[in-house]
Structure formats: structure tokens, C-alpha cells
Amino acid sequence: MRITVIGAGFAALTAVKTLRKQSKSVDITVIAPKAEFVYLPSVIWLPTELRTADDLRIDLTHYFTKMRVNFVAGKVQKISDDGRQVFTETESIENDALIIAGGGRFIKKLPGIEHVLTPCEGIQVGEKIRERLAAMKSGTIAMGFGGNPKEPTAMRGGPMFEFVFIIETLLRKQGRRDQFKLVFFNPKDKPGVRLGPDVPGKLMSLMRKQGVETHLGHKIKGFTEKSVITEAGEIAADLILFMPGMTGAAWLDNTSLPRSSGGMIAANEHTQVAGFKHVYVAGDAGSFPGPEWQPKQAHAADIQAKVAATNALRLLHNDTAELDKIHHELLCIIDSLSHGIFIKRNDKGATFLPPLRIMHYAKRFFEKRYLRQYRG
Template sequence: MTNITILGSGFGAMTTVRELRRLKVAAGITVISPRDELHYLSSSVWIPAGVVTGDDLKIPLQRFFARNEVSFVRGAATGLADGGRTVLTDAGRFANDQLVIATGARFLRTLPGIEHALTPCAGIETAEEIARRLRAMTGGTIAVGFATNPNEPGAMRGGPMFEYLFIIDALLRREGRRAAFELVFFNPAARPGARLGPEAVDGMLAEMTKRGISTHLGHKLVRFEPGRVVTEGGDFAADLILFMPGLTGPAWLDHADLPLSAGGMITADAQCRVTARPGVWVVGDVGSYPGPDWLAKQAHQADLQAKAAAANIAATLEGREAVTAFKSELICIIDTLHSGILVYRNPSRNFVSPQLRLFHWAKRAFERQYLRPYR
């Protein structure tokens, strides 16, 4: 039987499984990943405020795999061989007829002293550690910032950092502790979050001013020290540093013989085909794709790429041409704990909503709806 192997168990990987089965692809599907859980990191911003727990966001996939006739291999990719037809893992070698790489990216942890910062999207456990640190603090300065990969400007994840900033502010106010804290937002760009669109950037900066949040913008980061952020434009004290570095490809790509972008991502076309590697596809953060300069590294875009890849695999297996291009679209709700701001962008439109309670509840409802097929 034809085998489709999918590397990863995140948003892009699981959407690929769902789409293949929705399209009635009868091939065998093998998922290779270190874990048989889907971690819904999009809601981890609420862990410090106690809205959700870490366990709420870890969704076991065994029943989903059984319903979709998926063979699961617990293992981590270490490389590829035979032009992608063999996956090398710490659990052995696995052959495939079609390969989908959806392992996600890794953070560029090259800034000196980065061990003094917490990276929220590094995992649910990090969000839990942020919650513990906040509970233990009686006052001080909390610094929140993000940066990008200088060789691939789109390889960043800034939206969650705006959310952490505003949610921490709201949480401290709810607890009656805000006056004991200074919040500082820092970024090497003078106008951070440009991929959201100019109106969104104006809105984020205005919201910071409204909430009494200081900013340190437009200065290249130099290093972190215990209790301090150092930039080329000066330094400032910080008792807690939350920092999202830029993204690059996972380390195992060094042993995969795949074409990589300057930023270390797998290069692909609009159909999610890996350049010059027939039968090898890429979806999500690990890929470098054509598209607008605001093309986001986010779960929604990974889902759209997964849908295109699944449609093209189905066409390929039927002897048809793979012509389905992924849709370029940015949709996010910047949550502020009690309300939210909706940002939407496609090639012809950029919309930013007012801040409304409706969007906080819409984001919570979307989580329940999104996770339903996996529960």
C-alpha cells in the first residue's frame, strides 16, 4: 500500500491527516513525532491568568489516530535519505512514498544571555513557569519583547507577545498589584508587528500608552544579563524577561539534504512542494514560501498550507497535476484577557477591529470548536 509519512503532531501535521481522509485518500498514513498529543499553544497565553491549565491544552491523539487509520511512531527525525524516501529517526528508518514535513521551527537562541529570558511559545511548560514567576513577584519590572531572524524577516511570532503584555497588565490590575510593577515592551523595530498592518501597529502602540506600558523600540538587542536587557540604544532593568526570538529550521535539517532558505527554512513553492524533491512537501513554520511580505508564521497559515499539500498529494496519487496553491491569509485575535482585537489580512484587504469583549469569547469558542475533532 502507498504510504504517506507525516513528520510532526502539531497544527499543520494534524490538518494534513484530516484533509487527506476528507479527500478519501486511501493510502496508509504514518505520523512520526516525539509525542502523540496536540499542544494547543494558541491558548497558552491564558495560563498565567488561570483561564486554562496546561493539561487543558494537551490533547491526546490516540483516538483521532484510530478513527483515521493512522500508524503512529514515537520518534524524532534526525535526517533524510534517498531524496526524502527514507526518514531517519532516533527510533529507526522509515520508508515512504510521499513525505510531509510539519515538524515546526526552532527558536534562534543565539543572543548572549538568552538563558535569562523565558520564551513563551517554547511550550506549555514555559507558560506554566511564567505563571509561577508572576505569582512569586511582589513588584518590579517585567520586560516583554520579540525579534526576528535577520536572514528571513518573516520568521517571527510577535502576536503572542502582544497578548502576554496586555494579559499580564490586565491580570495585575485585577489582582490590585499593577502599581507595584513597571511593564516595558522592547523590540529592535521602531514599529513592531508590521505584518499585522499599519493600523494594527498604531493600535498596539496606542494601547500600550493607554495602559501605562513603557516602550524601548528601534534598538538592536545586544544581550540579556541577570535582571537587565541591553540594547545598542541603552539598557534597562528587568526582573522578568519574556522574549520571543526569531525562528529557523530544526537542527535535523543539517542531515536532510533539502534546499534551505537563507534563514534555514525548507524552500517550497505555492503548492507546498519542496524545491527539486518530488514527493516531499512542507507545511507550517518549517517552510519558506512565496507570498506577500506579511505572510505569517501562525497556526492558521499552517492549516491553509496543509490543506493545499493534502489536495496536491491526492492529485499526485491519482496521476493528476498538483495545482492547488495555499491561500495567504492572516487572522488573529490579540487577546487582552477581558476583550480582544481582531486583525485580518489578505492580499487585497487589511482590517483591524475595535477592542471588544466579543472577540475574547470568540477566541475561546474557536478553541473548543478547533479541538473537537481531536477529542
Template sequence: MAKITIIGAGFGGLTAVRALRRRLPDAEITLIAPKAEFVYYPSLIWIPVGLRRGEDLRIPLERFFARQKVEFHQGRVTGLKDGGRTVVTDMGEVGNDALIIASGGRGIKKLPGIEHSIAICDGIEAAEAIRDRLALLDKGTIALGFGGNPLEPPAVRGGPMFELLFGLDTHLKRLGKRPQMDLVFFNPMKEPGNRLGPKAVAGILGEMEKRGIRAHLGHKITGFETKKVQTEGGDIDADLILFMPGMTGPEWLANSGLPLSPGGFIQADRYCQVQDHPGIFVAGDSGSYAGTADWLPKQGHAADLQAETAVASLLAQMHGKAPDQPFKEELICIVDTLDSGIMVYRDNKRASVLPNPFWHTAKRLFEWRYLLHYK
């Protein structure tokens, strides 16, 4: 009986569980994570505006694990031993015959004064902090922006910040506060969001102009103060600073012995195999995938696709075959505006941008359908 360990209870890890159980009904599956819960990150943008509560997005996984016959190991991974055949955690060691790593990434918190900003992708607590700070503001300036990883250009998460920006604009208008509130978007790139494609960038910047949102673009971010964003192109005074830093891999990779990219992610191929480490695969934000498009997103949909491929590659290796199923390079994103939305699609052949009021409802329906897997 194969002993397979999965690190992470996010999109990639849970999709890997479902794919493994479908194809290896007798496998011994162990999943390692700090908590037996799934947080649905795409809907964090709705907590500050009151459309969601933290408990709506925090899904206990005990029943899912029972249905899938998964052994849950509660702990934080601290490293690997024996070429990856042993996972070391703060609550003991877990052996395996094969390992799928889907432990996500983390923000690069190196800018001076970054503690004066809030990153919504830090989780439910961060989203609730934004909600509480927002409730205290009747006038003033909110500055929103995101940064990148200079050693790994794709390691950026700008989509949630655009959604938060447009959602706050709609929310403040509904409250009658928008005339007294200034929204400023800042980014070191002159064309932020270029991974979405030129049409999407034009659409996003046009939406900002239509909504009266100021743009401070093309200036390197140098730091933050309590009520100030510092850039090489001048400072932005702000009563609330919302900033998503660039991403890197999880801290424990320093003790993994795995090959890492310049930006700090696990080096893998298009089949989600870790280079020169048989029996180890990666899915989602932890990986840097050689030979793939430079616009490849770090998002839940991509993690799902990579998890399916990681499982297929694992099975191929178990049967002594070379994997032949690369993951699909695809970006699907609904840039939600709370009352409407913009569907952005991109693959290696085409890119499209489709604005439509229906997309907000579609995003809510997709959340409901996706979470049914784990309830």
C-alpha cells in the same frame, strides 16, 4: 496502496491527516512525532494568568489516530535518506511514497544570556514557569519583547507577546498589583508588528500608551543578564524577562538534503511543493514559500491552510497532474487582552483592525471548537 508519512503532530500535521483521510480513505498513513499529543499553542498565553492549565492544552491523540487509522511512530526525526523516501528517526527508519513535513520551527537562541529570559512559545513548561515567577512578584518590572531572523524577515512570532503583554496588564490590575508593577515592551523595530499592517501597529502602540506600558523601540537587542535586557539604546532593568526570539527551521533539516532558504527553512512554492523534490511537501513553520507576501504569518491558521494545499498537491502529483491550488495567503489574529481583544485580518487585497470586547469570548469558543477534532 499509497504509503504517506507526515512529520509533526501540530496544526499542519494533524490537518494533513484529516485532509488525507477524507480524500484517500485507503491510504497507509504514518505520523512521526516525539509524543502522541497535540499542544494548543495559541492558548499558552492564558496559563500565566490562571485561565488555563497545562493539562487543558495537552491533548492525547491515541483516539484520534485510531479514528483516522493512522500508524503512530514515536521518535525524533534526525534526517532523510533516498531523496526523502526514507525518514530517519532515533527510533528507526520509516519509508514512504510521499512525505509531508509539518515539524514546525524553533527559536534562535544565540543572544548572549538568553537563558535569563523565558519564551512562552517554547511550550507548556515555559508558560508554567512564567506563571510561577509571576506569582512571586508583588512589585518590580516585567520586560517583554521579541526578535527576528535577519535572513528571513517573516520568521517572527510577535502576536503571542502582544497578547501576553496586554493580558498581564489586565491580570495585574485585577490583583491590585499593577500600580507597583512596571511593564516594558522592547523591540528592535520602531514599528513592531508591521506584518499585521499599519493600522494594527497604530492600534497596538496606542493600546500600550493607554495602558501605561513603556515602549523601548528601535534599538538592537545585544543580550541579557539575570535582571537586565541589553540593547544598543540602553539597558532595561527587569525582575522578569519574557522574550520570543526569531525563528528558524528544525535542526534535523541539516541532514535532510532538502533546499533551504537563507533563514534555514525548507524552500517550497505556493503549492507547498519542495523545490526539485517530487513527492515531498511542507506545511507550516518549517517552510519558506517563494512568491508569497512578505507579511505571511507563521501561525496555526496558516499551517492549516498550507496543509490542505499540500494534500491537494500530493494528490495531483499522484495522478500525474500539475497542482493548481495555491494556498490562501491570509492572516487572522485575535490579539487578546484577557477582557477584550482586537481582531486583525489581512490578505493581498485588504487589511482590517476591529477592536471589540466580544473577541476574547470568540477566541475561547474557537479553542473549544478546534480541539473537538482531536478529543
């Protein structure tokens, strides 16, 4: 019994862990550019030097050996035979079941977007933000996020809220906050509403208390090296941090996999891909039925990956038990470098705890505990 997992991020590693926990004999193959895991949630701390690149980059060689994983280094190009074959640049890998957990990509279509820094693109961008901040003596820093108009769930707003609060705290701790103007921008009147109905108002109130200006409800038309261009005018800026909306990976264009209107792989509540037997999707690569507030975040990816791995094994074993379903949950701590805002949302409602110092340390503790399982 052979199961191939595409990716080496949150969803992919949780799929591997779940598969091996439930089956000692299943043959697991992972395909990814590197046997490396990057803990993206902590990129927010790179500009502050609370974390270094080496803290966030985990060599998975030891973990894959321990889990008896066959690792194939490469970038997926296409699949064939209804998912039973996966092609990289140099190899073809056969499987009995396929779990696609290779993530999505940011939509880089706005004019001038080459002038912005997109934090969740990885460690190098986090380091670049640190360098730019250190070199600035004064100026305006504009921070915001957009979305995929055809896929409302395909956005990452949480990290941008964190960058606003973290940079404000950092500048204050450095004694130079008065030399900088901070502006948060978003095309929505109520950014962050997916976190909970009352959350946008609370977050904007916190920003105002910290002297952060807001530019909300105006469509983003593009960027220049020194400005954010919206339909209501321009925001002059010396540094622009912007998180675009997301869509599916480029290699999906070489497949007949069903796609949502926003370009993600369309799946059902069991993570199954319609029309492709024994093909599943988890994490940022997928589009799932469910509430409009469902998030693109590590916690959601882990939930989906457990469902995908469990159902893949169950169906390969012809188990007649009912298939697992995704139970959507949003869980995050919006960090400010000194405090953290705890937010949780599920089908029972939403919880918002105002900034607490203990939540900052809770976020750091969770990072340490999460990474321990993958370190050599």
C-alpha cells in the same frame, strides 16, 4: 499508497485530516516524539489560570485510531532516497510522498538568552511565567520579540502583544498594577507592521493608555538575569519574556533539502520542495513565496497543510488537474484577558477592530471548537 507526515502540530494534523477526507485508502504514517497535540495559542492564558496544562494537552491516540494512522514515536534524524525514507533514532520509514510539518526552532544565539522565558516554547514555560508572576510583589516586567534578519516572516509577534495586554489586565484585576512597571521592547520602530500598516501605531497607543512603556528601534544585544541590553542602553527588569526569531529544525542539517537564507525549507507556492519529488512542507518548517507579511501562525499552517495534502494525493494519482496554491491570509485575535482585537489581512487588504469583549469570548469559543475534533 503511503504518505508520511512529520509532526503532530497544527500543520501535521490538518494534513492528516485532509488526506483521510480525500482518500479512504491512503496509508498514513505520522512521526512525532509523542502522540500528543499542544494547543500553543492558549499558552497565553496559563499565567492567569484561565487554562491549565491539561486543558491544552490533547492525547491523540484515539484520534489516530479513528483516522487509521500508523503512529511512530521518535525524533526525525534525517531523510534519504530523495525523501522516500525517513529515519528516527531507531527506525526507517518508507513512503511514496512526504509532508514535513514538524515546525521550526527558536534562534537562541543572543548572549544571556538563558535568562529569558520564551512563551511559545510550550506549557512548561507558561506555567513558569505563572509561578514567577505569583511570587513577585513588585518590579519591572520586560516583554518583547525579535526576528530572523535573513527570514523576515519567521517571527511570532502576536503572542507577545497578548502577554503585554494580558499581564497588564491580570495585575489590574489583582489590585496590584501600581506595584509593577511594564516595558515592551522591540528592535523595530514599528513592531507588528506585518499585521497591517496602521496596526503598530494603534497597538502602541493602547499600550500607552495602559501605562506600558515602550523601548523601540534599538538592536537587542543580549540579556542578563536582571536586564535587557540594547544598543541604546539597558532595560532593568525582574522578569523578561522574549520571543526570538525562528529558523529550521536542527535535523535539516543532515539533509540536502533546499533551505532559504533564514534556514527554513524552501518551497514553491504549491508547498513542493524543489528537487525532491513528492516532498512537501507546511507550517513553521517552510519558507514560501508570497507577500512579506505572510505569518507564522496556526491559521497559515492549516492553509499550507491542506494545499500540501491535496497536491500530494493529486500527483500520486497522476491527476492532471491544476495544483492548489497557497492563498496567504493572516488571521488573529490579540487577547487581553477581557477583550480581543480582531485582525485579518489578505491580498484584499487589512482589517483591524479595536478591543471588543465579544472577541475575547470568540477566541475561547474557537479554541473549544478546534480541539473538539481531536479529543477522545
